[in-house]
Amino acid sequence: xxxxxxxAQAGMLLMLGLGAVIMLIPFVWMVSTAFKTPPELNAWPxxxxxETFHWQNFxxxxxxAPFHLYFLNSLRMAVTAALAIVLTSVVCxxxxxxxxYLGLAFLFSLFLATAIIPFEIYMIPLYxxxxxxxQLNRFGGLVLPYLVMSFGIxxxxxxxxxxxxxxxxxxxxIDGASEWRIFGQIVVPLLTAPMSALGIFAFIExxxxxxxxxxxxxxxxxxxxxxxxxxxxxSFSVDATVMxxxxxxxxxxxxxxxxxxxxxxxQSVAMTGMK
Amino acid sequence: MxxxxxxxxxxxxxxxxxxxxxxxxxxxxxxLRFVPxxxxxxxxxxxxxxxxxxxxxxxxxxxxxxxxxxxxxxALENTTIIAFGILVFSVPLSMVIAFLLSRGIRFKxxxxxxxxxxxxxxxVPVAMTWKWILDSNQGLLNYVLxxxxxxxQPWLFEHRLALVSVIMLTVWKTLGYNMIIxxxxxxxxxxxxxxxxxxxxxxxxxxxxxxxxxLLKPITVFVSIVTLIHGYNVFSQIYILASDIQGSPxxxxxxxxxxxxxxxxxxxxxxxxAAEAVVLFxxxxxxxxxxLWLAGDRSGKRRxxxxxxxAS
Numbered sequence: 001x002x003x004x005x006x007x008a009q010a011g012m013l014l015m016l017g018l019g020a021v022i023m024l025i026p027f028v029w030m031v032s033t034a035f036k037t038p039p040e041l042n043a044w045p046x047x048x049x050x051e052t053f054h055w056q057n058f059x060x061x062x063x064x065a066p067f068h069l070y071f072l073n074s075l076r077m078a079v080t081a082a083l084a085i086v087l088t089s090v091v092c093x094x095x096x097x098x099x100x101y102l103g104l105a106f107l108f109s110l111f112l113a114t115a116i117i118p119f120e121i122y123m124i125p126l127y128x129x130x131x132x133x134x135q136l137n138r139f140g141g142l143v144l145p146y147l148v149m150s151f152g153i154x155x156x157x158x159x160x161x162x163x164x165x166x167x168x169x170x171x172x173x174i175d176g177a178s179e180w181r182i183f184g185q186i187v188v189p190l191l192t193a194p195m196s197a198l199g200i201f202a203f204i205e206x207x208x209x210x211x212x213x214x215x216x217x218x219x220x221x222x223x224x225x226x227x228x229x230x231x232x233x234x235s236f237s238v239d240a241t242v243m244x245x246x247x248x249x250x251x252x253x254x255x256x257x258x259x260x261x262x263x264x265x266x267q268s269v270a271m272t273g274m275k
Numbered sequence: 276m277x278x279x280x281x282x283x284x285x286x287x288x289x290x291x292x293x294x295x296x297x298x299x300x301x302x303x304x305x306x307l308r309f310v311p312x313x314x315x316x317x318x319x320x321x322x323x324x325x326x327x328x329x330x331x332x333x334x335x336x337x338x339x340x341x342x343x344x345x346x347x348x349x350a351l352e353n354t355t356i357i358a359f360g361i362l363v364f365s366v367p368l369s370m371v372i373a374f375l376l377s378r379g380i381r382f383k384x385x386x387x388x389x390x391x392x393x394x395x396x397x398x399v400p401v402a403m404t405w406k407w408i409l410d411s412n413q414g415l416l417n418y419v420l421x422x423x424x425x426x427x428q429p430w431l432f433e434h435r436l437a438l439v440s441v442i443m444l445t446v447w448k449t450l451g452y453n454m455i456i457x458x459x460x461x462x463x464x465x466x467x468x469x470x471x472x473x474x475x476x477x478x479x480x481x482x483x484x485x486x487x488x489x490l491l492k493p494i495t496v497f498v499s500i501v502t503l504i505h506g507y508n509v510f511s512q513i514y515i516l517a518s519d520i521q522g523s524p525x526x527x528x529x530x531x532x533x534x535x536x537x538x539x540x541x542x543x544x545x546x547x548x549a550a551e552a553v554v555l556f557x558x559x560x561x562x563x564x565x566x567l568w569l570a571g572d573r574s575g576k577r578r579x580x581x582x583x584x585x586a587s
Contacts (some may be wrong), residue, residue, distance in 0.1 A: 008479060013382075014377050019372065020389045023447065027392070032405040042413050076406075090302065091296045099293050100316060107301070112309040116563055118508045120532045121556045124539050124549055126307065127313035148303050179292035208397040209513045215540065226399040230515060242409055247400030254396055262388055265395065265424060266455055273456040273497060 004021035057245040070228035081146035081206035094154025115150035158193040323546035337550035358506025360442035373457035389450035402515035460494035500566040
């Protein structure tokens with residue numbers, strides 16, 4: 001019996017291990033290509049570990065196009081989106097969790113209902129609106145759709161319900177604290193953990209954005225990392241090695257955030273299934 | 276009593292807080308979500324281009340044009356194949372992975388992280404990497420296939436193989452999300468079920484077959500529908516993967532969002548593109564209804580049966 005169990009464990013480990021190798025191959029391939037020389041790229045059989053680590057690709061990348069600008073644009077967009085989403089979500093989440101006024105429940109379900117509608121469906125009118133605002137090819141137009149997130153409101157509301165008892169708020173009211181003080185000095189400090197989880201989640205979403213930047217940004221100085229890479233590969237022929245170097249740079253921030261804050265990210269993603 | 280309360284109604288501090296807190300967010304929502312969603316439907320009834328000032332009402336003509344367009348039907352067919360192709364592989368695979376991880380396996384956090392990682396990495400760089408892996412000349416995949424005697428395949432240039440490639444990449448990318456949702460569902464299944472089953476001699480595969488799968492049904496429905504909805508909206512990976520030799524993107528595999536963007540932003544047929552968006556919207560709504568129906572199915576039937584019993 002015990003032996004059978006150990007055998008089953010080994011079998012399961014083998015299956016999962018094999019799967020894990022397949023999952024990791026594209027990442028390994030990306031990094032390995034980024035350090036190859038062009039002739040080594042065409043080597044047959046392909047090599048996984050480059051003979052010498054060819055750092056020159058990264059230098060060539062920044063010479064070919066202003067990728068440092070693209071990187072900063074992505075960073076600026078993702079940070080702005082994360083801050084705005086955390087702010088709007090914590091205010092709305094608290095209101096929807098703790099206030100029982102007429103119409104609030106309806107409003108909440110209205111906000112939530114938009115979450116099932118994919119962005120691609122309404123991006124054409126949104127583009128026309130941004131055009132009317134004169135924000136095409138501007139940072140404002142680029143970041144605008146990423147300022148609110150239905151899931152964020154749901155997520156913060158859930159956390160307020162779980163972590164902040166009604167009695168605490170009532171007690172503060174009896175002590176004469178204003179609604180603003182209750183929110184700022186009691187509610188927000190208790191929510192720092194879910195706020196950071198949401199912030200990371202929103203950062204990743206905005207960093208990975210592609211369709212919207214493709215539509216609204218034509219000015220090369222406003223390209224995000226994703227857009228820069230995509231334009232780079234379709235406009236003129238650049239060595240795959242150099243583009244791999246760009247890919248590595250674009251994945252790196254996400255990878256670092258993930259390694260440091262894996263638990264937070266997985267927990268907030270797990271919550272998306274609860275809507 | 277109610278009437279007097281109404282007469283004495285005054286804005287309390289709580290009301291002010293809710294009003295001031297909610298107003299800006301509501302305005303943003305209206306501008307960024309509600310209005311564009313309604314406008315999509317509105318614009319689809321007009322001949323709407325970016326340049327001319329007149330935008331005549333054309334009724335259902337955009338829809339009529341759409342349903343006469345071969346490119347639209349081709350896009351719908353491709354997108355449907357991709358969406359269901361992803362579903363067929365991603366859902367069972369992620370369920371099995373989540374199940375294996377839930378059985379007290381060693382290195383659980385490591386495996387979880389590895390399977391989840393592709394989901395949060397940006398699409399453009401990974402799609403570019405996949406493109407080189409799938410390359411018909413020096414690609415890694417063709418090399419691996421050549422080791423077992425299979426000749427090189429034109430993965431990204433032959434229509435069917437390109438569909439397979441898109442499905443492969445997307446399954447790889449979304450597996451982790453589905454796995455996490457299944458993991459949440461599995462922690463909800465009490466250990467007692469498995470213990471009781473093991474007394475009856477059902478372990479391993481049989482426990483999975485007779486306990487896990489039935490109890491996970493609502494989660495499976497949710498994951499399947501989300502997978503399909505995302506599948507119907509594929510774009511970025513197509514843009515990168517399926518570009519032709521001249522580099523014009525999305526040419527080999529035309530999908531709905533690509534067709535929509537091309538009509539809207541290359542040919543300036545915004546009304547036509549909006550009609551296409553409405554079709555996508557209807558697909559999403561139908562899928563959501565199917566989910567609600569399937570998830571509520573059992574309890575609904577039971578309620579109906581109970582009513583029948585009570586009536587007789």
